[in-house]
Amino acid sequence: MKKAYFLLQFSIVLFLLLLSFQTYPTTALSFVNETDKLALLAIKGRITQDIHGIMNSWNESLHFCDWMGVTCSRRHKGRVTLLSLEKHGLIGSIPPQIGNLSFLRGINLAENLFQGWIPQELGLLSRLRFLNLSNNALQGEIPGNLSFCSNLEVLNVSYNMLVGKIPNSLETLGMKRLNTFFLESNKLTGTIPKWLGNASSLVQLSLKSNRLHGSIPGELGKLLNLSILRVSVNKLSGVVPPAIYNLSSLIILNLAANQLHGQIPNDIGLTLPNLQTIFCGSNYFTGWLPVSLSNASQLKKIAFEFNNFSGPVPPNLGRLSALEFLVLDQNQLENVEGDDFSFIASLTNCSKLSLLDLGVNRFKGHWPTSIVNLSSKLEFLSIQDNQISGRLLDGIGNLIGLTSLILNENFLTGEIPNSIGRLEKLNRLWLFDNQFSGTIPSSIGNLTQLLYLQLDGNNLEGEIPS
Numbered sequence: 001m002k003k004a005y006f007l008l009q010f011s012i013v014l015f016l017l018l019l020s021f022q023t024y025p026t027t028a029l030s031f032v033n034e035t036d037k038l039a040l041l042a043i044k045g046r047i048t049q050d051i052h053g054i055m056n057s058w059n060e061s062l063h064f065c066d067w068m069g070v071t072c073s074r075r076h077k078g079r080v081t082l083l084s085l086e087k088h089g090l091i092g093s094i095p096p097q098i099g100n101l102s103f104l105r106g107i108n109l110a111e112n113l114f115q116g117w118i119p120q121e122l123g124l125l126s127r128l129r130f131l132n133l134s135n136n137a138l139q140g141e142i143p144g145n146l147s148f149c150s151n152l153e154v155l156n157v158s159y160n161m162l163v164g165k166i167p168n169s170l171e172t173l174g175m176k177r178l179n180t181f182f183l184e185s186n187k188l189t190g191t192i193p194k195w196l197g198n199a200s201s202l203v204q205l206s207l208k209s210n211r212l213h214g215s216i217p218g219e220l221g222k223l224l225n226l227s228i229l230r231v232s233v234n235k236l237s238g239v240v241p242p243a244i245y246n247l248s249s250l251i252i253l254n255l256a257a258n259q260l261h262g263q264i265p266n267d268i269g270l271t272l273p274n275l276q277t278i279f280c281g282s283n284y285f286t287g288w289l290p291v292s293l294s295n296a297s298q299l300k301k302i303a304f305e306f307n308n309f310s311g312p313v314p315p316n317l318g319r320l321s322a323l324e325f326l327v328l329d330q331n332q333l334e335n336v337e338g339d340d341f342s343f344i345a346s347l348t349n350c351s352k353l354s355l356l357d358l359g360v361n362r363f364k365g366h367w368p369t370s371i372v373n374l375s376s377k378l379e380f381l382s383i384q385d386n387q388i389s390g391r392l393l394d395g396i397g398n399l400i401g402l403t404s405l406i407l408n409e410n411f412l413t414g415e416i417p418n419s420i421g422r423l424e425k426l427n428r429l430w431l432f433d434n435q436f437s438g439t440i441p442s443s444i445g446n447l448t449q450l451l452y453l454q455l456d457g458n459n460l461e462g463e464i465p466s
Contacts, residue, residue: 035100036064036078036079036080036100036101036103037064038097038100039080039097039098039100039101040058040064040067040070040080040101041058042095042097042098043083043094043095043097043098044058045095046092046093046094046095047090047091047092048091048092049089049090049091049092049113050088050089050090050091051089052088052089054068054069054085054088054090064080065078065080069083069084069085069088070082070083071083071084073103076103079102079103080101080103080104081103081104081105081106082104082105082106082107082108083098083101083104083106083107083108083109084106084107084108085108085109085112086108086109086110086111086112086132087110087111087112088112089112089113090109090112090113090114091112091113091114091115092113092114092115093114093115093116094109094114094116094118094119094133094138095119096119096120096121097121098119098121098122099119099120099121099122099123099124099125100121100124101125102124102125102126102127103127104125104127104128105127105128105129105130105151106128106129106130106131107122107128107130107131107132107133108130108132109132109133109136110132110133110134110135110136110156111134111135111136112135112136113136113137114133114136114137114138115136115137115138115139116138116139116140117138117139117140117141118133118138118140118142118143118157118162119143120143120145122143122145122146122149123143123145123146123147123148123149124148125149126148126149126150126151127151128149128151128152129151129152129153129154129177130152130153130154131146131149131152131154131155131156131157132154132156133156133157133160134156134157134158134159134160134182135158135159135160136159136160137160137161138157138160138161138162139160139161139162139163140162140163140164141162141163141164141165141167142157142162142164142166142167142170142183142188143167144167144168144169144170145169146167146169146170146173147167147169147170147171147172147173149173150172150173150176151176151177152173152176152177152178153177153178153179153180153201154178154179154180155173155178155180155181155182156180156182157182157183157186158182158183158184158185158186158206159184159185159186160185160186161186161187162183162186162187162188163186163187163188163189164188164189164190165188165189165190166183166188166190166192166193166207168193168195170193171193171195171198173199174195174196174198174199174200174202175198175199175200176201177201178199178201178202179201179202179203179204179225180202180203180204181196181199181202181204181205181206182204182205182206183206183207183210184206184207184208184209184210184230185208185209185210186209186210187210187211188207188210188211188212189210189211189212189213190212190213191212191213191214191215191217192207192212192214192216192217192220192231192236193217194217194219195219196217196219196220196223197217197218197219197220197221197222197223198219198222199223200222200223200224200225201225202223202225202226203225203226203227203228204226204227204228205220205223205226205228205229205230206228206229206230207230207231207234208230208231208232208233208234208254209232209233209234210233210234211234211235212231212234212235212236213234213235213236213237214236214237214238215236215237215238215239215241216231216236216238216240216241216244216255216260217241218241218243220241220243220244221241221242221243221244221246221247222243223247224247224249225249226247226249226250227249227250227251227252227274228250228251228252229244229247229250229252229253229254230252230254231254231255231258232254232255232256232257232258232279233256233257233258234257234258235258235259236255236258236259236260237258237259237260237261238260238261239260239261239262240255240260240262242265245264245265245268245271245272246271247272248271248272248273248274249274250272250274250275251274251275251276251277251298252275252276252277253272253275253277253278253279254277254278254279255279255280255283256279256280256281256282256283256303257281257282257283258282258283259283259284260280260283260284260285261283261284261285261286262285262286263285263286263287264280264285264287264289264290265290266290266291266292267290267292268290268292268293268296269290269291269292269293269294269295269296270292270295272296273295273296273297274296274298275296275298275299276298276299276300276301276322277299277300277301278299278301278302278303279301279303280303280304280307281303281304281305281306281307281327282305282306282307283306283307284307284308285304285307285308285309286307286308286309286310287309287310287311288309288310288311288312289304289309289311289312289313289314289328289333290314291314291316293314293317293320294314294316294317294319294320296320297319297320297321297322298322299320299322299323300322300323300324300325300352301324301325302323302325302326302327302328303325303327304327304328304331305327305328305329305330305331305357306329306330306331307330307331308331308332309328309331309332309333310331310332310333310334311333311334312333312334312335312336312339312343313328313333313335313343313358314343315339315342315343315346316346317343317346317347317350318343318345318346318347318348318349318350319346319349320350321349321350321351321352322352323347323350323352323353324352324353324354324355325354325355326347326353326355326356326357327355327357328357328358328361329357329358329359329360329361329382330359330360330361331360331361332361332362333358333361333362333363334361334362334363334364335363335364335365340365340366340368341363341365341368341370344368344370344371344374345368345370345373347374348370348373348374348375350374350375351375351377352375352377353374353375353377353378354375354377354378354379354380354401355378355379355380356374356378356380356381356382357380357381357382358382358383358386359382359383359384359385359386359406360384360385360386361385361386362386362387363383363386363387363388364386364387364388364389365387365388365389366388366389366390367388367389367390367391367392367393367412369393369395371396371399372393372395372396372398372399373395373398374399375401376398376399376400376401377401378399378401378402379401379402379403379404379425380402380403380404381399381402381404381405381406382404382406382407383406383407383410384406384407384408384409384410384430385408385409385410386409386410387410387411388407388410388411388412389410389411389412389413390412390413390414391412391413391414391415392407392412392414392416392417392436393417394417394418394419395419396417396419396420396423397417397419397420397421397422397423398422399423400422400423400424400425401425402423402425402426403425403426403427403428403449404426404427404428405420405423405426405428405429405430406428406430407430407431407434408430408431408432408433408434408454408457409432409433409434410433410434411434411435412431412434412435412436413434413435413436413437414436414437414438415436415437415438415439415441416431416436416438416440416441416455416460417441418441418442418443419443420441420443420444420447421441421442421443421444421445421446421447422443422446423447424446424447424448424449425449426447426449426450427449427450427451427452428450428451428452429444429447429450429452429453429454430452430454431454431455431458432454432455432456432457432458433456433457433458434457434458435458435459436455436458436459436460437458437459437460437461438460438461438462439460439461439462439463440455440460440462440464440465441465442465444465445465445466
């Protein structure tokens with residue numbers, strides 16, 4: 001009897017123990033669920049305008065893992081791993097409770113209208129790999145404790161109203177996995193941190209359109225994996241470190257609108273063979289344009305406007321079959337004596353060319369006949385304020401893609417060709433301050449999209465076509 005009673009007691013104790021082991025995970029999961037759910041509800045509570053009704057799904061009828069923009073882990077049930085609410089026109093602020101979503105790997109709130117400060121509590125998210133808060137109206141400084149997000153690979157806070165310096169504490173991110181660092185179009189001040197040169201995994205770096213000053217650190221030349229470098233529209237000065245021109249992985253190099261000086265290396269097309277875009281406009285660069293540019297065979301966009309470049313345009317740019325933009329205006333470029341615009345003849349091989357700007361330079365000589373053989377995709381052509389003479393040939397009508405034809409302030413003579421009426425997409429035609437004579441061709445009446453027409457300062461006569 002005692003034995004039976006003992007067995008019964010043992011069985012009850014064993015059952016209670018088993019029951020406690022079974023209920024513990026459920027209790028823990030419930031607590032975790034509540035933590036993540038409450039954090040999401042805090043985010044919802046900060047949304048003041050939701051024109052697309054995105055938050056309508058964030059209600060009790062659905063499990064929060066099924067709410068729009070929320071993704072949960074398959075392995076860790078009820079843990080939010082991704083918050084993706086980009087491009088929904090949401091207005092509001094980001095609550096500190098977002099730091100309680102401790103399993104988050106990605107946050108994408110881009111292209112909304114989130115305001116206020118970036119919460120410091122984001123630094124609690126040690127698993128975070130992707131943070132995109134771009135295209136909002138966020139203010140304040142970049143939180144220094146983002147450095148605790150030790151797995152962060154992508155940090156994009158571009159197109160906000162952030163102020164202050166780039167935190168030095170973020171150096172720890174650079175020494176780990178950071179490969180994308182986009183801070184462009186804010187109001188950041190200070191200098192470009194030298195520690196960025198230690199971010200060996202960095203592939204994309206954009207600091208453009210801020211208020212940064214000082215020089216470009218030579219340490220950036222150590223970023224051997226860098227494919228995008230954009231530091232334009234700042235107050236940077238000095239000479240570009242030579243090591244930058246040796247980053248052979250560069251695809252985009254944008255140095256425009258600063259106070260940089262010096263010369264572009266002659267061998268840049270050899271040292272940057274993968275280059276697709278080079279923007280150096282609105283600086284104080286001098287010297288000749290590098291002939292080696294044609295060796296960077298993938299080049300699509302070249303812009304060297306508003307500098308002090310001199311000498312001829314390289315005659316071999318026609319080797320760049322992918323070339324779309326060539327912007328060289330506001331320099332001191334000229335054609336060598338006896339060279340009848342051979343570079344333009346070369347450009348006729350660039351079938352994708354859509355923009356050619358040679359305005360405000362020192363080109364002289366007769367109107368280059370090869371212009372009429374440029375790509376039919378050409379939309380913008382400017383040779384204004386040079387010393388071009390001769391007649392505007394009838395073949396100009398072949399450039400049927402033109403929307404802007406800007407030839408003012410030259411020495412062009414003869415009649416305006418009737419074929420100009422074939423340029424049906426034209427919305428800007430500037431021929432003023434030349435020496436055109438004769439009557440205004442009636443075919444101009446065919447240009448139904450024309451918005452700007454300037455013919456003054458010529459020797460035209462007769463009636464204005466109806």
